[in-house]
Amino acid sequence: xxxxxxxxxxxxxxxxxxxxxxxxxxxxxxxxxxxxxxxxxxxxxxxxxxxxxxxxxxxxxxxxxxxxxxxxxxxxxxxxxxxxxxxxxxxxxxxxxxxxxxxxxxxxxxxxxxxxxxxxxxxxxxxxxxxxxxxxxxxxxxxxxxxxxx
Amino acid sequence: xxxxxxxxxxxxxxxxxxxxxxxxxxxxxxxxxxxxxxxxxxxxxxxxxxxxxxxxxxxxxxxxxxxxxxxxxxxxxxxxxxxxxxxxxxxxxxxxxxxxxxxxxxxxxxxxxxxxxxxxxxx
Numbered sequence: 001x002x003x004x005x006x007x008x009x010x011x012x013x014x015x016x017x018x019x020x021x022x023x024x025x026x027x028x029x030x031x032x033x034x035x036x037x038x039x040x041x042x043x044x045x046x047x048x049x050x051x052x053x054x055x056x057x058x059x060x061x062x063x064x065x066x067x068x069x070x071x072x073x074x075x076x077x078x079x080x081x082x083x084x085x086x087x088x089x090x091x092x093x094x095x096x097x098x099x100x101x102x103x104x105x106x107x108x109x110x111x112x113x114x115x116x117x118x119x120x121x122x123x124x125x126x127x128x129x130x131x132x133x134x135x136x137x138x139x140x141x142x143x144x145x146x147x148x149x150x
Numbered sequence: 151x152x153x154x155x156x157x158x159x160x161x162x163x164x165x166x167x168x169x170x171x172x173x174x175x176x177x178x179x180x181x182x183x184x185x186x187x188x189x190x191x192x193x194x195x196x197x198x199x200x201x202x203x204x205x206x207x208x209x210x211x212x213x214x215x216x217x218x219x220x221x222x223x224x225x226x227x228x229x230x231x232x233x234x235x236x237x238x239x240x241x242x243x244x245x246x247x248x249x250x251x252x253x254x255x256x257x258x259x260x261x262x263x264x265x266x267x268x269x270x271x272x273x
Contacts, residue, residue, distance in 0.1 A: 050191040051256025118256060128238035136236055140256050
């Protein structure tokens, strides 16, 4: 299991959502980005280990199953003082794209899963400064892989 | 002892263990939210440098209460706690960070499993 592959798989699913801002208004990690003042933008935080450190969930240790968890936080910045509807529509589309126990294929043929015990849900809409209000969707996921002791 | 006596004794033991587990789990969660945790991935509550007025106000504000025998609540009354948790302004912290409540809640099942195992004394 390669964390970068998990990140890119989640991002690919996010980028397939029609309602999110265009590519020029997506702030991905380690990429130069200036938030626009006059239109919405989106960013995401990939956080391996959030919600539980990786652990062996089956024995024996050799080739046992390792469960790796994390969170993928999608932050949508809408224009402030414009009401809730536009922001709510976008975050709803994000939630709908990551339903509980959704399987997302990884390059190595395994899958990452959106957790079913704590499904994605929108946060409060909070003022974010610079003419923006933010709403976040926290997407909890897990991946199962085989433990290699070699 | 009769079978019904055995069942009653077992029920009492389970009740005690449940109460103990409830407190153990909520203690671990409070510690994770406030101080961070490698188990949950939580960074803990941010703290300003010690020479800043009110440094540690949010961190020290978190409390665990017991509204009833079967409930434990972890809360803060600091009005900017949500701003720190969700961090809409993208602040950077040198000590602690955001999303500690979400990270801790996300590991709830793991915390329960570990504490139940400890309670039972199972390796």
